[in-house]
Amino acid sequence: MVRNYFKIALRTLLLNKVYSFINVTGLSIGLAAAMLILLYTKDEVSFDQFHAHNPNIYRITNKYISPDGQHVGSMGNTGYVAGPAFAAGVPEIRAFVRFHGHRNDIKRGSEIKSEDIFRADSAFFSVFSLPLLSGDPKTALKEPRSVVLSEEMAEKQFGSRNVLGRTVLMKDSFDKDARFEPYTVTGVAKKTPQNSSIKFDIVIPMVIGPSEVHRATNWFNTFMNTFVLLAPGANIAHVERKMNLIYNAEAKEAIREVALKYGMKNKKVYTLQPFTDMHLSAELPSDGGLVGHSNPLWSYILTGIALFILAIACINFINLTVARSLKRAKEIGIRKVVGSGRRQLVVQFLGESFLLCVIAFVLALVLVELALPVFNDLSNKALALSYLFDTGLVLGYLALLFVTGLLAGIYPAFVLSAYDPVKTLYHRLQLSGKGYLQTSLVVLQFTIASFLIIGTLTINSQFNYLINKDLGYNDAHLISIDKPNLTREQAHVLTQELQKDPNILAVAPKNGGRWNTAAKVNQGKEIAFIYETVDPEYLPAIQVPVVKGRNFSPAFPADSTGSVLVNEAFVKQAGWKDPIGQIVDFSYENFKCTVVGVVKDYHYTDLNEEIGPQLFTMRPGNSYGRFFVKIKPGSETSSLRHIADTYARLFPLNPYTYRFMDDENRKRYESEARWRQIMLFGTTLTIFISCIGLFGLATLSAERRRKEVGIRKIMGASVASITRLLTSDFLKLVAISFLFAFPLAYYAMSKWLQNYPYRIGVDASLFVEAALIAVLVAFLTVSFQSVRTAVTNPARSLRSE
Known part of the structure; x- marks a missing residue:
């Protein structure tokens, strides 16, 4: 019996090649999209799950409570003190690990490069499951001058992974008096997994002097991640309570001191x-040296696109099967007459x-293999087809296959099996319900398609807005060069040497x-701001005007x-009507300064962040760390060569x-560019x-109305009028879909754009453009078959029965 069913099914698919092709193509694309999204989602939710000590690894974070008891903010970073202090006073904490990233200079022969350390x-x-290929994980970071390299870095530095005992010359970039010191390789680490928030090439020990560990004010430093390993079954609420008791006791005087100096009123x-929550956390993301943080919103969007594509493929199957049912009516009638039951x-x-x-x-599966390189590039992943054969994913795909087959076939199966054999054999069968299901599904298809078109157009417009918006300064032919601990004297010499060109x-x-x-x-109001240390040439170099007062000048030694400059946002937050001459009080340093100029607001960071208060100073105690060079257009090659030569001559021990x-x-x-491409591909599919x-529906409709078309042509109907007749019904359904797609898209895009402080508006032009695209595509699709039917010789249409 099963064999017979299989033969009949295979024969039916082969006899109807066009419809089989349409269904197989649509379903395969839908399934491939769903598989890719499952791969992506699996990678996202599996981040950091491979550590053996999970779920007992936690990151120490902190939140801030205002005096009225409201939660005003959270932070995932800590300073030097929290880890050792809590580990010493909380029995449930078995171990702690502080993790901090920066850059150091590394010397190999005569070559010097800056690397992430x-x-x-x-x-x-010991806490994290990051295995070593060589070396002892318990002692690899015991000695102050030890270093653990990744296998890639070992190959890069020495051309081999067997490098235990060899030395790496390294200089601390934060110490201006530092020299290159030898660090002994005590371990070589296996490549970190793709789904890890901790990735490294070079790790050295956390060496902190006793004075720093015991300095109470270091409770308020927030620049590193601190992790703790808790005892299994530890009560988190109890551990947090003990941590805060220790903090309030040990930092009591420091809390009072900071409140007096900085006016800090919020409770920490x-x-x-x-x-394992960091990777997809919106409030406390993985940062401060951790990598790979992802916005869960994009996972939802990708999943939605995959479900849309799969749903449309299933709708195609249902529509085409029901539409073809009249052609199979006689087959069904004969089967029922000879004894086939409805169940069969x-x-x-x-x-x-x-x-x-x-x-x-x-x-x-073939499509997934072909599409993986492009998908990896778009999603910034390194997924492989081998991931498909994970037990959980295989079960997921089998469930997907079963659900898809059931959804695509259950309705047509029950509709077709219910046909009356007498009506089918006497050609009296008509589909009930006036095709409401079929038309509804077409409307649903184009509702989804129109929604995605509007979404793609909105994302594309927002992206173009971000990259083309005036930043308030001229970044053309402006070169940024890092030079840590650049002194005033060095900056002066560097400027003189460079301007010889x-x-x-x-x-x-x-x-x-x-x-x-x-x-x-204003004698008490506190303002947080970006603190910029510059010289008089900075604002002219980036072409930012001073709108009130004056710029710094050598003519004013004070x-x-x-003296300081502030931007317009600073003035607005301070509430000044006349900012020139106002006093800014750095009370924690017993230092006051006078505002001599107001700088026009410019976007000193990306457009995902609003312009905030900014203050510019020339205080001698503040160091420089980079410099900007403005060059003439068309002189890139010669200018870069001159800059590189000058830098190498003045700073031979610093990487350029x-x-x-x-x-x-x-x-x-x-990120926006990648997601624009993903949305475009999803919408195109x-x-x-x-x-x-x-x-397929247009082809079946034309076949059913073949005699009608023949009679109309004999009666004098033109090809254009017949084409209009055959296409109008489908275009009406596309137009109806806009009634559902437009409100949904307007709501969704308005919500999405709220993530950007600087954004486009959701205006009517986007909807008009989307409607034109949808109508044009639908018209071209339907009109091809309609024209073909309209030009057919009416004698052929009327002769056949």
Whole structure:
């Protein structure tokens, strides 16, 4: 019996090649999309799950409570003190690991390069399951001058992985007096897994002097990750309570001191975050040396796209099967007359559905293999086809295959098996319900397609807005070069040497990284701001105007000690009507300065962050960490050569790297660019599957109305009028779909755009453009078959019975 069902199903699929092709193509694309998304989702939810000590690894975090008891913010980083203090006073804490990343200079022969370096406590390899290929995980980070390399870094530095006992020359970039010191290789680590928040090439011990560990004010430093390993079954609430008791006792005087100096009114409360929650956490993401943080919103979007594509493929199957049912009516009638029961017919039609799904499933595996490189590039992953054969995923795919086959075949099977054999044999059968299900499914298809078109157009417009928006400064032909601990004297000599080349238009030093601090204005109001250390050439170099007052100038010697510039956002937050001459009080340093100029607001960071208060100073005690060089257009090659030669001559022991700021600014939106491409591919697939289904329906509709078309042509109807007749019904359904798609898309896109402080508006042009695309695509799809039917000789249509 099963063999007979299989033969009938296979014969039916082969006899109807066009419809079988449409269904197999649509289902295979839908299944392939679902498989790729399952791979992506599996990788996302499996982040950091491989550590043997999970779920007992936690990150120490802290939240801030305002005086009225409201939660005002959270932070995932701590300072030096929290880890050892809590481990010493909380019995449930078995071990702690502090983890901090920065850059050090490494010397190999005469070559010097700046590399990412991580510092970690000696328990690092004992707490985390990051196996060593060689070396003892318990002692690898015991000695102050030891270093553990990744297998890739060992190959890069020495050309071999067998490097235990060899030395690496390294210099601390934060210490201006540091020299290259030998570090002994005590371990070589296996490559970290793709789904790990901790990735490293070089790890050295966390060496902290006793004075730093016992300095009470270090409770308020937040620049590193601190992890703790708890005893199995530990009560998290009890551990957090003990941690805060220790903090409040040991930092009591420091809390009072900081409150007086900085006016800190918010209460700090230590909490614990499960290590495996960091990757997808919106409030406390993995940062401070940790990598791979992901926004869960994109996982939801990807999953939605995959479900949409799969749903449209299933809709195609149902629509085409029901539409073809009249052609199979006589077959069904004969089977019922000779004794087939409804159950047998249901099994037969479900069998056809599952056979088609199996074929589509095999083809989907091929499509996944072909699409993986592109998908990895778009999603910034390193997924492999071997991941497909994970036990959980295999079960997931089998469930997906079963559900798809059932959803695609269950309705047609019950509809077809219910036909009255007498009506089918006498050609009196008509589909009940006036085709409401079929038309509803077409409307649903194009609702989804139109929704995705609008989403893609919105994301594309927002991306173009981000990369083309005026930043408030000129980043063209502006080069940024890092030079840690650049002194005033060095900056002066560097500027003189670089400007010997006429292609160098300006040189301006600036502090490295991003400095944040706070000060008081109006005799008490505290303002947090970005703290910039510059010289008089900085603002002219990046072409940012001073809108009130004046810029720093050598004509005013006091500028370096008592004058500051502020931006417009600072003035607005301070509430100043006349900012010139206002006092900014750095009370924690017993230092006051006078505002001499107001700088026009410019986007000093990416457009995902609002412009905040910014203060510029020339204080001699602040160091520079980078400098900008403005060059003439078209002089890139000669200017870069002159800059590199000058840098190597003045700073032979420092690595030289440069970045063009316009390229750097574009790279800030790489995530948006990737997701724009993903949305475009998803929408294209959705439209394609919808169109091949619409093509199949149009073909069946034209076949059913063949005699009608023949009679109309004999009566004088033109090809254009017949084409209009055959396409109008489908275009009406596409138009109806807009009634559902537009409100949903408007709501969803408005919500999504709220993530951006600087954004486009969801205006009517997006919807008009989406409607034109959907109507044009549907018209081209349907009109092809309609024109073909309209030009057919009416004699052929009327002769056949």
